[in-house]
Amino acid sequence: MENFEPKIIGFLCNWCSYAGADLAGVGRMQYPSNLRVIRVMCSGRVDPTFVFKALSEGADGVLIAGCHPGDCHYTDGNYNTLKRIPLMLKVLEQFGVEKERVRMEWISAAEGSIFAGVVKEFTETVRKLGPYKRNGLERGGKVG
Amino acid sequence: MAKLNLALYWASSCGGCDVAVLDVNEKILDIAAVADIVLWPVAVDGKYADIEAMEPGTIDVCLFNGAVRNSENEHIAMLLREKSKVMVAFGSCAVSGGIPALANFKERDEVLKRVFMETPSTVNPEGVLPLTRCEVPEGTLSLPEFYKYVHCLDQVVEVDYYVPGCPPTPQRIWDVVQAIVSGNLPPRGATVGATEKSLCDECKRIKQNKKVKRFYRVHEIIPDPERCLLEQGLLCMGPVTRGGCGAQCISANMPCRGCYGPLPGVIDQGAKYISSIGSIMDVQSPEEVESLLETIADPAGTFYRFGMSTALLRGANR
Ligand code: SF4
Ligand code: SF4
Ligand code: FES
Numbered sequence: 001m002e003n004f005e006p007k008i009i010g011f012l013c014n015w016c017s018y019a020g021a022d023l024a025g026v027g028r029m030q031y032p033s034n035l036r037v038i039r040v041m042c043s044g045r046v047d048p049t050f051v052f053k054a055l056s057e058g059a060d061g062v063l064i065a066g067c068h069p070g071d072c073h074y075t076d077g078n079y080n081t082l083k084r085i086p087l088m089l090k091v092l093e094q095f096g097v098e099k100e101r102v103r104m105e106w107i108s109a110a111e112g113s114i115f116a117g118v119v120k121e122f123t124e125t126v127r128k129l130g131p132y133k134r135n136g137l138e139r140g141g142k143v144g
Numbered sequence: 145m146a147k148l149n150l151a152l153y154w155a156s157s158c159g160g161c162d163v164a165v166l167d168v169n170e171k172i173l174d175i176a177a178v179a180d181i182v183l184w185p186v187a188v189d190g191k192y193a194d195i196e197a198m199e200p201g202t203i204d205v206c207l208f209n210g211a212v213r214n215s216e217n218e219h220i221a222m223l224l225r226e227k228s229k230v231m232v233a234f235g236s237c238a239v240s241g242g243i244p245a246l247a248n249f250k251e252r253d254e255v256l257k258r259v260f261m262e263t264p265s266t267v268n269p270e271g272v273l274p275l276t277r278c279e280v281p282e283g284t285l286s287l288p289e290f291y292k293y294v295h296c297l298d299q300v301v302e303v304d305y306y307v308p309g310c311p312p313t314p315q316r317i318w319d320v321v322q323a324i325v326s327g328n329l330p331p332r333g334a335t336v337g338a339t340e341k342s343l344c345d346e347c348k349r350i351k352q353n354k355k356v357k358r359f360y361r362v363h364e365i366i367p368d369p370e371r372c373l374l375e376q377g378l379l380c381m382g383p384v385t386r387g388g389c390g391a392q393c394i395s396a397n398m399p400c401r402g403c404y405g406p407l408p409g410v411i412d413q414g415a416k417y418i419s420s421i422g423s424i425m426d427v428q429s430p431e432e433v434e435s436l437l438e439t440i441a442d443p444a445g446t447f448y449r450f451g452m453s454t455a456l457l458r459g460a461n462r
Contacts, residue, residue: 047415047416047419048412048415048416048418048419049410049411049412049415049416049419049456051415052412052415052455052456052457053411053412053456055456055457056456056457056458069428079428080422080423081422082428082430082433083422083423083425083427083433084418084419084421084422084423085422086430086433086434086437087418087421087422087437087440087443088415088418090437090440090443090444091414091418091443091444091447092457094249094442094443094444094445095249095444095455095457095458095459096249096459097457
């Protein structure tokens with residue numbers, strides 16, 4: 001799979017990880033442009049539906065980043081993330097999706113270099129995994 | 145008023161939906177009074193050729209149950225669509241794949257191998273697998289083609305209404321029949337015979353604090369019949385499932401399996417359920433989370449029990 005540039009969707013919480021990404025930018029740190037950032041108010045807002053939808057509609061990997069446990073702006077939003085994402089990973093594996101395609105990270109507003117490092121490393125992981133395989137089936141109507 | 149022409153068909157299904165129709169009991173006579181049944185393989189004699197000979201639109205309403213697993217299911221779905229004014233996906237399999245679609249977790253070849261070679265009740269030393277065509281002295285035998293994916297009805301033909309349930313309850317079936325007869329139907333594409341609110345909304349159990357330290361499988365505990373089952377650690381799908389069934393399973397002290405399908409606006413019932421379960425787990429550290437998750441035997445199979453055809457991630461045949 002030469003010249004494969006993975007598409008990665010990153011859900012970053014407004015209060016820590018998004019600010020961390022900002023800091024990486026202001027500090028002119030280099031990291032791959034494979035990440036497409038979506039800002040969410042809290043990592044606890046990331047419904048597994050978002051992740052599944054991202055994968056089914058073109059993403060090869062998904063990053064979910066929030067404040068460190070204990071630091072969530074909404075007190076315990078990221079504790080929900082911390083419980084939800086591992087369950088989601090189990091389900092992903094049962095669906096035959098490599099769980100390495102989804103990564104959960106705690107990145108504070110001061111951790112610009114950590115953010116850049118995570119993006120670099122994750123992009124390489126997903127590049128090695130290759131493109132996420134989707135089938136061409138179209139869902140016909142609107143059930144539910 | 146002229147009598148309606150009604151067709152009922154089963155594709156890849158267990159027969160339960162047809163039995164549920166019979167379970168309207170004496171009201172079946174009322175149905176017969178307003179409708180001529182032109183096709184109902186489980187109950188009356190009929191030939192595909194008779195349907196093929198019909199003009200398009202001859203059938204007023206077709207209640208189609210079962211998923212589309214093979215070429216025969218697909219052929220009849222297209223035939224009935226052409227001949228029917230109103231096509232109803234009837235029951236969870238037609239709506240979203242249902243139990244047959246759990247096979248989508250496996251590749252087609254794995255399914256065939258398991259069923260025709262490995263099951264304990266199978267004796268097949270030569271490893272014979274079904275073929276679509278087979279020459280015998282008397283001529284050619286043919287079988288439908290087994291597809292690699294289990295589809296729900298609207299992945300194959302256009303569907304006008306959806307009636308979820310495994311099976312739909314007789315009361316709801318009767319409501320649907322009455323709506324059809326009176327012409328009092330909601331806009332096309334609607335889900336009928338189910339409510340717009342979650343099952344929890346109609347569930348009478350005492351709901352207190354949803355905090356769970358471990359999950360149980362149904363055979364592992366006898367739950368308190370008054371309290372919310374989810375609070376007792378049973379994976380009840382009530383929070384993400386449409387109401388309308390009358391909370392049947394709950395009354396039998398069994399958790400909801402989600403057969404009435406996702407709530408309006410929810411595109412993936414399983415994903416939504418992961419979200420709700422996440423917030424009730426009463427643990428904090430990653431290690432505790434892992435050991436609590438160990439108590440869920442088959443998360444994907446449980447959360448997508450009826451919805452594999454419509455799951456965003458499609459399974460092994462992706
Ligand atoms: S989770 Fe189940 S038992 Fe609890 S309120 Fe909802 S439907 Fe009732
Ligand atoms: S309680 Fe749940 S599984 Fe049982 S009939 Fe109702 S919707 Fe279906
Ligand atoms: S606000 Fe950052 S994880 Fe909740």
